[in-house]
Amino acid sequence: MATxxxxxxxxxVDRLVDAARRGDRAAFDELVRRTYVDxxxxxxxxxANEEDARDVVQESYLRAWKGIGKFRGxxxxxxxxxxxxxxxxxxxxxxxxxxxAEPLDTVDEPIExxxxxxxxxxxxxxxRMAELARAVQALPPKLRAxxxxxxxxxxxxxxxxxxxxxxxxxxxxxxxxxxxxxxDALFEEDGRSANAV
Amino acid sequence: xxxxxxxxxxxxxxxxxxxxxxxxxHIESCLRCQAxxxxxxxxLRALQQLRTRFLEPSPSLLAQxxxxxxxxxxxxxxxxxLSGRRLAYVGAIGGAVAAGATAAALLLVRSxxxxxxxxx
Numbered sequence: 001m002a003t004x005x006x007x008x009x010x011x012x013v014d015r016l017v018d019a020a021r022r023g024d025r026a027a028f029d030e031l032v033r034r035t036y037v038d039x040x041x042x043x044x045x046x047x048a049n050e051e052d053a054r055d056v057v058q059e060s061y062l063r064a065w066k067g068i069g070k071f072r073g074x075x076x077x078x079x080x081x082x083x084x085x086x087x088x089x090x091x092x093x094x095x096x097x098x099x100x101a102e103p104l105d106t107v108d109e110p111i112e113x114x115x116x117x118x119x120x121x122x123x124x125x126x127x128r129m130a131e132l133a134r135a136v137q138a139l140p141p142k143l144r145a146x147x148x149x150x151x152x153x154x155x156x157x158x159x160x161x162x163x164x165x166x167x168x169x170x171x172x173x174x175x176x177x178x179x180x181x182x183x184d185a186l187f188e189e190d191g192r193s194a195n196a197v
Numbered sequence: 198x199x200x201x202x203x204x205x206x207x208x209x210x211x212x213x214x215x216x217x218x219x220x221x222x223h224i225e226s227c228l229r230c231q232a233x234x235x236x237x238x239x240x241l242r243a244l245q246q247l248r249t250r251f252l253e254p255s256p257s258l259l260a261q262x263x264x265x266x267x268x269x270x271x272x273x274x275x276x277x278x279l280s281g282r283r284l285a286y287v288g289a290i291g292g293a294v295a296a297g298a299t300a301a302a303l304l305l306v307r308s309x310x311x312x313x314x315x316x317x
Contacts, residue, residue, distance in 0.1 A: 037254060175208075
């Protein structure tokens with residue numbers, strides 16, 4: 001009888017989580033190996049900065065290791081990590097903003113432009129996805145965080161609001177503003193980018 | 198209801214959130230608003246696809262992250278040993294105090310008995 005590889009992988013992650021909750025560092029290290037690319041991708045999407053994303057990844061796993069005993073397992077480990085990463089990224093972005101006193105709308109050079117240079121990414125559809133990724137990165141941090149967590153990663157408004165320290169109503173308002181900005185950025189009236197995504 | 202009013206509501210309604218009958222009726226009869234709603238739906242689908250478009254971190258990230266975790270584990274172990282020793286010290290001091298108090302009480306009882314014996 002054929003086995004479901006996704007179910008097998010999930011069961012293996014559950015086993016590792018159980019072991020990590022009992023203090024097994026090797027099991028936790030294996031969880032890091034299996035999830036760090038996903039966590040890094042989310043961190044880049046939230047911070048729009050590779051260096052900051054690296055700091056967020058390290059901080060997130062540190063928090064996860066310290067808190068793994070409290071992880072009840074009623075959510076998937078990946079979802080739990082997304083929430084921790086969102087919180088760590090929000091903390092870091094706030095710190096950076098205070099230190100640099102940079103305006104909210106300032107963003108770093110889009111990271112995903114590097115993908116355009118890759119031959120395998122030069123198909124029409126992937127270039128359009130790169131355009132979307134750049135538009136997301138160009139959003140102000142407060143709007144970007146909500147759009148990424150809700151529309152890309154599918155976290156519920158309540159979880160997002162809790163991790164970002166805002167009300168659910170504020171999260172919804174920011175989401176709608178973010179979507180409107182993306183719509184304006186990707187579907188220009190001249191029709192040049194009307195089929196961008 | 199004007200298309201501009203509908204456009205403001207579309208970012209919130211794209212996921213299928215229930216809308217007023219007036220809004221629904223307008224969209225069903227307005228090609229411009231239908232096209233706008235379709236744009237938002239395409240945007241949402243594309244955003245969902247970003248989830249599986251992973252970014253490759255530099256090769257050192259994994260090693261550095263594991264090293265940070267290793268340092269934290271060592272700190273935890275040292276803290277655990279120190280707090281264990283602290284408990285042992287507190288226990289030893291407590292035991293010594295209890296033993297001293299018991300000895301003092303015994304001496305007191307014995308001296309009273311002796312005093313009573315001499316008195317009788």
